[in-house]
Amino acid sequence: MSTAKFQLSWTSEPHPTPTLKQRLKISVQNGGGTPGIASKYADLLKKAGFKNVESGNSSSADKNATISINKDEAAELESTVTEIETIMNQDYK
Numbered sequence: 254m255s256t257a258k259f260q261l262s263w264t265s266e267p268h269p270t271p272t273l274k275q276r277l278k279i280s281v282q283n284g285g286g287t288p289g290i291a292s293k294y295a296d297l298l299k300k301a302g303f304k305n306v307e308s309g310n311s312s313s314a315d316k317n318a319t320i321s322i323n324k325d326e327a328a329e330l331e332s333t334v335t336e337i338e339t340i341m342n343q344d345y346k
Contacts, residue, residue, distance in 0.1 A: 273329045275304045279337070284311035297340050 279298060283291035291308035298306045 273326055273333050274302050274336075277303065277333065278305040279303055279307070281306065281308045281341075282311035283309070284313055294341060297343065298337070301336065301340055303337075 279295075281291045281295045281298070283289075291310070295306045295308035
C-alpha cells in the first residue's frame with residue numbers, strides 16, 4: 254500500500270474575481286460590407302479592456318445583440334453595455 258504525500262502552501266495575495274469586461278464574450282460581426290470594419294471595432298473594444306473579443310463576417314445585415322448573464326451581474330451589466338454602445342456608436346476613422 255502506498256501513501257501519497259503532499260504539501261499545502263498559502264499565499265497572502267488575493268485572487269481578484271474577473272470583472273464582467275474580462276468574462277464577457279463579444280463577437281463583432283460585419284454585416285454591412287465595409288471590409289475590415291468588424292476587426293477595427295473589435296480592436297476598440299480590446300483597447301477598452303474587453304478580453305474575449307472576436308470579429309468576423311455576418312451572413313446577414315440584420316443581426317441583434319444578445320447577452321446572457323447571471324442575475325447577480327445585472328448592475329455591472331448596465332454600465333458595461335453602455336460602454337459597449339458608446340464604443341460601437343463611434344465613427345471609426
